[in-house]
Amino acid sequence: MQAREDILFRVRAALGRSDRNRHEGETDVQAAFAARAQGPRPQLGADLAARFRHECGVQSSTLDEVAALADVPAAVARYLAERGLPPRAVVWPKYAGLPWAAAGVEAEARAARDEDLVGITGCFCAIAETGTLMTCSAPDTPPSTSLLPETHIAVVPVSRIVAGMEDGWALARAELGELPRAVNFISGPSRTGDIEQTIVIGAHGPYRVHLILVREG
Amino acid sequence: MRSQAMFFKARVGDKLADPVLQENLGKAKSKFVDARARAVAEYERDEGADFESLREAGRAIRNRTLANLDVWLETFEQKAGERGAQVKYARDGEEICRLVVEIARRHGVTKVVKSKSMLSEEAGLNKALAEAGIQPVETDLGEYILQINDNEPPSHIIAPAFHKSKEEVAELFTRTHGRPKKSGIEEMTREARETLRSHFLSAGMGISGGNFLIAETGSVTLVTNEGNGRMVTTMPKVHVVITGIEKVIPTLEDFATLMRLLPRSATGQHISNYVSVLTGVKRPEDLDGPEHLYFILVDNGRASLLGTEFQEMLRCIRCGACMNHCPVYQTVGGHAYGWVYPGPMGSVLTPLYTGIANALDLPHAATLCGQCSVVCPVKIPLPELLRGLREKQVDMDLRPKSERLALRLWGWVARRPSLYGLAAKLAVRYLNWLAEGRDRIPLLGIAPEWTKGRDFPAPQGRTFRELYAERRRREGR
Numbered sequence: 001m002q003a004r005e006d007i008l009f010r011v012r013a014a015l016g017r018s019d020r021n022r023h024e025g026e027t028d029v030q031a032a033f034a035a036r037a038q039g040p041r042p043q044l045g046a047d048l049a050a051r052f053r054h055e056c057g058v059q060s061s062t063l064d065e066v067a068a069l070a071d072v073p074a075a076v077a078r079y080l081a082e083r084g085l086p087p088r089a090v091v092w093p094k095y096a097g098l099p100w101a102a103a104g105v106e107a108e109a110r111a112a113r114d115e116d117l118v119g120i121t122g123c124f125c126a127i128a129e130t131g132t133l134m135t136c137s138a139p140d141t142p143p144s145t146s147l148l149p150e151t152h153i154a155v156v157p158v159s160r161i162v163a164g165m166e167d168g169w170a171l172a173r174a175e176l177g178e179l180p181r182a183v184n185f186i187s188g189p190s191r192t193g194d195i196e197q198t199i200v201i202g203a204h205g206p207y208r209v210h211l212i213l214v215r216e217g
Numbered sequence: 218m219r220s221q222a223m224f225f226k227a228r229v230g231d232k233l234a235d236p237v238l239q240e241n242l243g244k245a246k247s248k249f250v251d252a253r254a255r256a257v258a259e260y261e262r263d264e265g266a267d268f269e270s271l272r273e274a275g276r277a278i279r280n281r282t283l284a285n286l287d288v289w290l291e292t293f294e295q296k297a298g299e300r301g302a303q304v305k306y307a308r309d310g311e312e313i314c315r316l317v318v319e320i321a322r323r324h325g326v327t328k329v330v331k332s333k334s335m336l337s338e339e340a341g342l343n344k345a346l347a348e349a350g351i352q353p354v355e356t357d358l359g360e361y362i363l364q365i366n367d368n369e370p371p372s373h374i375i376a377p378a379f380h381k382s383k384e385e386v387a388e389l390f391t392r393t394h395g396r397p398k399k400s401g402i403e404e405m406t407r408e409a410r411e412t413l414r415s416h417f418l419s420a421g422m423g424i425s426g427g428n429f430l431i432a433e434t435g436s437v438t439l440v441t442n443e444g445n446g447r448m449v450t451t452m453p454k455v456h457v458v459i460t461g462i463e464k465v466i467p468t469l470e471d472f473a474t475l476m477r478l479l480p481r482s483a484t485g486q487h488i489s490n491y492v493s494v495l496t497g498v499k500r501p502e503d504l505d506g507p508e509h510l511y512f513i514l515v516d517n518g519r520a521s522l523l524g525t526e527f528q529e530m531l532r533c534i535r536c537g538a539c540m541n542h543c544p545v546y547q548t549v550g551g552h553a554y555g556w557v558y559p560g561p562m563g564s565v566l567t568p569l570y571t572g573i574a575n576a577l578d579l580p581h582a583a584t585l586c587g588q589c590s591v592v593c594p595v596k597i598p599l600p601e602l603l604r605g606l607r608e609k610q611v612d613m614d615l616r617p618k619s620e621r622l623a624l625r626l627w628g629w630v631a632r633r634p635s636l637y638g639l640a641a642k643l644a645v646r647y648l649n650w651l652a653e654g655r656d657r658i659p660l661l662g663i664a665p666e667w668t669k670g671r672d673f674p675a676p677q678g679r680t681f682r683e684l685y686a687e688r689r690r691r692e693g694r
Contacts, residue, residue: 012287026288029285144452144505181497182493182506184447185494186490203442204447
């Protein structure tokens with residue numbers, strides 16, 4: 001505790017803290033929380049889905065599109081077959097009920113393990129400005145699924161595409177109340193530029209990120 | 218980490234004479250510069266998008282919390298505590314080490330995986346952990362390369378192995394992993410992934426830095442491309458965040474603004490691959506995530522900048538743009554600076570955090586070309602701060618006798634206009650004589666060091682005062 005008191009004492013002394021200006025400081029904190037003012041933002045136009053698709057390309061994510069959520073397993077089976085990957089995956093418990101067996105995909109609903117080659121998730125929402133998935137941790141949406149496997153497939157309802165990160169926060173406040181333990185913004189496969197500043201896809205996270213857009217409302 | 222900044226000049230000589238380093242720097246230096254320029258141009262293609270107003274907003278956000286830092290820290294503490302995190306403070310590197318070792322022992326941890334934390338470099342944490350019998354494993358690829366090279370210090374804040382060629386890395390990997398030597402960067406990256414994966418899954422504790430602390434929610438934010446930051450904060454049972462007290466920002470909206478600035482300024486990406494906002498501990502029904510979360514908020518010199526002309530430095534968001542664009546950094550690399558932070562931001566921070574008298578050369582390791590402040594995402598006036606440090610050295614009587622004497626002499630002459638005119642006239646004649654008709658002087662007798670690296674331009678004709686007087690005569694005034 002001594003370190004805390006010491007440091008705060010130094011900070012207060014440096015700022016010339018008094019009872020009066022302390023009140024001003026507290027007022028500023030409350031004002032910031034009440035206003036939640038946004039900074040300058042780009043105007044993206046009306047077609048957010050088109051922008052999202054374009055940015056996904058920039059991030060080296062691949063894209064598919066289906067009409068309804070029930071079509072997702074077949075699209076997954078098709079993608080895995082094309083890549084020569086086995087039709088086995090760990091899925092978010094949230095999507096345990098999709099017709100996986102009918103599409104010939106062996107899907108297990110649990111947190112991911114090291115040996116899982118394919119992880120299937122959804123997203124809380126998606127951000128058009130940067131082609132980003134916003135995922136929120138919960139018992140039926142564990143973060144490890146989008147992290148450990150080499151291939152990450154994500155379901156993106158078109159109705160959940162928003163313009164910017166600010167809109168994602170607004171949705172989270174409205175629908176979740178407080179923030180979950182982990183909010184992860186994911187933009188394409190993992191990469192590194194640490195050797196000779198040469199970008200290589202596939203570092204500690206997935207090598208491939210494949211997004212399946214779902215059109216139904 | 219003990220500072221070697223007082224040996225800057227000697228180190229610069231070594232670095233300039235190192236052909237491998239010079240080749241590596243030559244290959245790397247334009248990549249970040251070009252990428253940033255492209256990213257800023259692409260951002261401005263959207264309607265209403267102007268990078269300059271974004272920088273202004275970034276500056277205001279950072280200034281806002283610094284102005285009432287104590288209140289913002291208390292607010293953050295309270296919010297983080299409500300979500301089950303424990304907030305601790307460390308005055309210096311030693312206290313960081315002590316706290317981390319204590320936490321590790323409390324949870325019976327024998328192995329720690331680390332995502333990049335420059336503060337753990339300030340503290341020399343890896344050494345302290347090893348001495349306590351706890352194995353630290355760096356997981357950022359660049360940091361990992363340096364750790365297996367006998368704990369070499371980083372030379373860049375976002376690309377720690379900036380100075381290494383792929384051949385050097387291949388050599389290190391085959392020596393450390395005992396596997397056949399690889400030649401491609403992709404193969405080497407896969408080898409590192411495979412080696413580090415088992416550490417992620419077996420470590421009892423993860424240590425990360427923090428790009429920002431969000432007061433509104435008590436969260437820490439992490440920005441990475443490799444996914445190691447996510448691993449370190451998802452897989453182990455204990456997560457320890459080590460970050461500076463100046464990193465707190467007000468709201469999630471402010472974070473959104475700063476995330477438009479940080480990746481573009483750092484690597485030229487629209488956004489980094491993984492941006493995580495982490496709040497509190499695993500909930501009972503969650504399938505993954507750490508059960509214990511600790512914040513170690515560090516002063517280590519930061520508070521002493523508040524309320525001074527150097528407070529602006531505390532806005533820094535550690536993007537590395539200033540060093541990427543610095544002609545001195547591009548020429549000598551990061552190790553010459555001798556401590557954790559290189560480039561212009563390092564030349565300001567090192568003397569302020571480790572003592573002005575311990576880093577005398579750093580504020581002079583700049584041409585004051587101003588490029589660093591032009592690209593800084595939070596508009597830190599780095600050249601002015603460097604100049605301020607130079608003034609401090611004079612105030613503290615830290616400049617060499619010869620320099621003080623020369624400046625006093627110049628001051629004395631400059632206050633006597635006719636004497637000054639005569640001296641200037643003589644100097645111009647003398648320099649013209651030295652130049653022997655050329656427009657450059659290759660060796661200046663009174664300052665031979667200065668002309669070692671460049672020629673001195675010879676004055677053209679007479680002094681300004683002579684020319685001015687002649688013109689007035691000609692115009693009959």
